[in-house]
Amino acid sequence: MISAYYFGAISLVLIGLYAVLVKKNLLKILVGLSIMETGVNLLLISIGYVSGRSAPILSEGIGPNQAVDPIPQALVLTAIVIGVATTAMALSAAILIYEKYGTLNVEEIRRLRG
């Protein structure tokens, strides 16, 4: 039986993928991309979990043997910032597309270009 965390992370990735495949509004596609990103981050964090251990901040009472893996957390810290940066870029592109074409429907934009 698969763990609830893995299940949730995979479901988030798949929900995001569904939105990217099916939705026609550009902003909904971007929301789908953000959901996918969240799923990937959740998957990374849950792979680093060791049951019964605490956060990797080695203060009083938490030694090196009572902490979870710090590497996935560092990776996710990087991934979150990169996700925010790409989302900001994509949103400004969406603003420009709306100003140029007057619509956010991807099919109509494709038709206008041709």
Added chain:
Amino acid sequence: MMKRLLAIGLILVIGYWLANGLAGVPFGEDRMLVGQYYLDNVKQQTGAINAVTAVVVNYRGFDTLGEVTVLFIASTGVGALLWRRKKERTAEVEGSVVLTTGTKLLVPFVILFGSYIFIHGHLTPGGGFPGGATIATAFLLLYMAFTAYEIPHKGFEKTEGVAGMSYVLVGLIGLAIGGYFLFDWIWQTWKIGTVGELLSGGFIPVIYMLIGIKVGTELSGIIDNMIKEGVSE
């Protein structure tokens, strides 16, 4: 309808495939290799007690440098995409009295808390990126509550550049003293401070202060670019 069914079928196949792959990775089991080394040695080698920030800034400093570069490129890219000759704020409705007064009261506290987060990056959860995002929230509050507010552009953009350059400079000092880029010269050669107090952690607090200032000004700049609209003369 056909398209949706097709998409759902494809997604179920991909989901089954991913779940099969993850079945070989049991949840909650200890499988640290390098992670255990970091946990065992983080106190002597970096002087920080927060292992995550030590990994992010010290052991894998190049990642953070790349990450800061990505954020800088995104901020410049947003500025370049949304560049117009005359850009102004076009909001018409001022926030209610409760909102504006509350914002005036809250902004200094939010900035203080953001600074607290990035100064204590080596002792408590957080670090440069969460602290910088908190500071940008303060400026977002100002933008939302007042129709005419604008960040002081000249100062902000210069601060951003200077903070980014200082990060590279700290790395280059390490290259001069220790022999490789981003060598932790403050902790490895001078051993300033005792582990667990504010004055420790080598160059982690220094770099996180620079990153916090950089991220705060960068995200505020992105907010500023997105919230303004082009005005025809």
